[in-house]
Amino acid sequence: MSFVDTFNQLPLERLVHDSLQTTPAQARATIDKNDLELADFARLISPVAGSKLEAISRRARAITQQRFGKVIRLFAPLYVSNECINNCTYCGFSRDNPILRVTLSPDEVVREGQALAAQGFRNLLLVAGEHPRFISEGYLAECVTALHRFIPGIALEVGPMDTAEYAPLARAGAEGLVVYQETYDRPVYSEMHTAGPKKDFDWRMTTPERAYAGGFRRIGIGALLGLGDWRWEALSLAAHARWLLRHCWKAQLTLSLPRLRPCAGEFDPPVKVTDPELVQLTCALRLFLPDVGIVLSTREPAQLRNGLIGLGITHMSAGSHTEPGGYTGAGRENLHRTERGRIVQDTTHASQWATGQFDIADERTPAEVARQIERADHEPVWKDWDAALTA
Ligand code: SF4
Structure with a gap:
């Protein structure tokens, strides 16, 4: 199953209907309740609960x-490639976007990893x-094998694979696998994913289960806020998390709720999620799922991130x-465009950078973020995993 x-x-x-009809007394x-059901979670994300x-x-x-x-674990994403065969209307890497692309060599990935390690990071997301x-x-x-020599915590956010493909990656030293469903609304999913294997909603939804069977011991799931009704997404994500906690119980679970950011292709999110709604949702998830990790990325502005610490x-x-x-600028000499899976050489881009997936909102340095965490009376943790823990 x-x-x-x-x-x-x-x-x-x-559940969405009930959420919208929640009364102040129910909220x-x-x-104050413990051991919440999904119907309770629906009340916590209601408009009425928003006023509490x-x-x-x-x-x-x-x-x-x-x-x-009082700790916050810090990590950095390390993008190894922006090649893609999918068209996701909200993503700068979509195959039809005529962007500059590159896949870093394992040596270049190590250079990037060393630069991040020099800033203090011991947890990387490839x-x-x-x-x-x-x-x-x-x-x-x-890439994982090379990085694992000096980075103890490695997670992957890459195209979904089957269990047999995941197992060697876990053995190489990657202990985490992150995969967002993007949207849990099937019609919206079809509208947003217009070409490529990602069109298969069910294959993507079962990815965390395959990753767990393949040996990953940290699983990250999420929904991209801005595509569909956020209460629908939140309820689905909460239900997905609870199911994984029961069926993949040896794994640590994290949730992410990234809001869409500007990207190549200039997609305009059909749904807006306000700052207070994001705060309400984050807190509601904590009440519903007391033991899951919740991830906040640099998609969000510094002030909001500061306020969410704790x-x-x-x-x-x-x-x-x-x-x-x-x-580090690694890979700049190999920038190219890709058309129908073929590299189109064009040396006029030698001084440029590869195109990013989306714009960042919090541009502070890692040291500045760490100082802010300390100011909020929390401890920034750079390393929270070592293979010896499971040896
Ligand atoms: S969201 Fe992922 S799969 Fe979709 S275009 Fe971007 S990189 Fe490719």
Whole structure:
């Protein structure tokens, strides 16, 4: 049995409706309740509960401190390739976008990793588009093996694979796999994913289960806010997380709720999620799922990130670049355009950088972010994983 079976039976329409109809008394009672059901979570993300943000955030803060202490784990994304065979209307790497592309060699990936290690990072997220010609599991395993010599915590955010392909990557030293469903609304998903293997909604949804079976011990899931009704996305994500906690129970689970940012292709998100709604959602997730990690990326502006420290967030990225070679300039001499899977050489780009996936909102350095975490009476943690822990 996979989560798809459970998902197909979720009464999401009714839950969204109930959420919108929540009364003040129901919201108040739910905030103080323990062991919440999905229907309770729907009440916590209701418009009425939004007017009780102080009470929800107080509870979220207490639960976060009790379960995680006053720490924030820092990580950085390391983009190894921006090649992609998919068309996702909201993403700068979409195959039809005529952007400058590159796939870093394993040596170049190591250079980037060393630059991040020099800034203090010991947790990296390797990110790549989906393109079997440029980004095979063999290539990724080589990158992981090389990085693992000096980076203890490595996670991957790459095109979905089957279990047999994941196993060598886990053995090479990658302990985490991150895959966002993007949107849990099937019609919206079809509209947003117009070409490539990513069109297969169910294949993507079962990726965390395959990753777990392949040996990954940290699983990250998420929904991209801005594509569909955010309450629908939040309810689906919460249900997905709870299912994974029950069925992939040896893994640590993290959730992400990235809001869409400007990118190549100039996609205009059909749904706006306000700052107070994002705060409410983060706190509601903490109340519903006290033990999952919650990730906040540099897509969000510095002021909002500062305010969310202590309110459910456990992981933050910092100093991020979303273009391959963004930390050292690695790969610039190999920039090209890709047409129908073929490299089109064009030397006029020698002085340029590869195109990033999206714009960053928090441009502070990792050291500045770490100082801010300390000012908020929390400890920034650069290394929280070592293979010896599971040896
Ligand atoms: S979201 Fe991922 S799969 Fe879609 S175009 Fe961007 S990199 Fe490719």
